Amino acid sequence: DTEVTQTPKHLVMGMTNKKSLKCEQHMGHRAMYWYKQKAKKPPELMFVYSYEKLSINESVPSRFSPECPNSSLLNLHLHALQPEDSALYLCASSQEGIRDEQYFGPGTRLTVT
Amino acid sequence: AQRVTQPEKLLSVFKGAPVELKCNYSYSGSPELFWYVQYSRQRLQLLLRHISRESIKGFTADLNKGETSFHLKKPFAQEEDSAMYYCALLIYNFNKFYFGSGTKLNVKP
Numbered sequence: 001d002t003e004v005t006q007t008p009k010h011l012v013m014g015m016t017n018k019k020s021l022k023c024e025q026h027m028g029h030r031a032m033y034w035y036k037q038k039a040k041k042p043p044e045l046m047f048v049y050s051y052e053k054l055s056i057n058e059s060v061p062s063r064f065s066p067e068c069p070n071s072s073l074l075n076l077h078l079h080a081l082q083p084e085d086s087a088l089y090l091c092a093s094s095q096e097g098i099r100d101e102q103y104f105g106p107g108t109r110l111t112v113t
Numbered sequence: 114a115q116r117v118t119q120p121e122k123l124l125s126v127f128k129g130a131p132v133e134l135k136c137n138y139s140y141s142g143s144p145e146l147f148w149y150v151q152y153s154r155q156r157l158q159l160l161l162r163h164i165s166r167e168s169i170k171g172f173t174a175d176l177n178k179g180e181t182s183f184h185l186k187k188p189f190a191q192e193e194d195s196a197m198y199y200c201a202l203l204i205y206n207f208n209k210f211y212f213g214s215g216t217k218l219n220v221k222p
Binding site for chain 1: 145149157162208211214
């Protein structure tokens, strides 16, 4: 399996909801990433996990909470989001760290109402 | 502060013409530069990185520290090169990774 998978593909949530985005890879990669991509903008790095430890947190608001239960799985827990958080959320993985080639998932399209 | 600048939002060339996608970066130390590409309805994927010095799909890019540039070049564009191209900068010592705003390349028949 040489793909990064993300579920769900689309998510619509209210500002008071709690939801989670899921990312999975079975390439044996030890680094996983969350990016946020607004329309017509480049991806912006949010979090990096390396060997299941949070190594980079780009000053992301606490309403986004990442979790890496094991080296193959990465979650992004969402709570009390704002409409401006609506975006495409991309997951990526790489062999060991941020110097390595990143393999991207297809993204989850999130709409906050 | 804009760390990676791609001045062209859209670049249109004819098939067989040379193509150059510009990328400039802001960093005085030792950067690591990448080009990522996204073809229509496909995922973002790595095209090449400066440390490997490879030519991928006929594309090359040379890091010019004097001009702080990492322009992507191909001598003869093909229609299948039409895609969105992102230049990316890694500042390893500070754990910072930035994508440029992207250039959409359109190769016309």
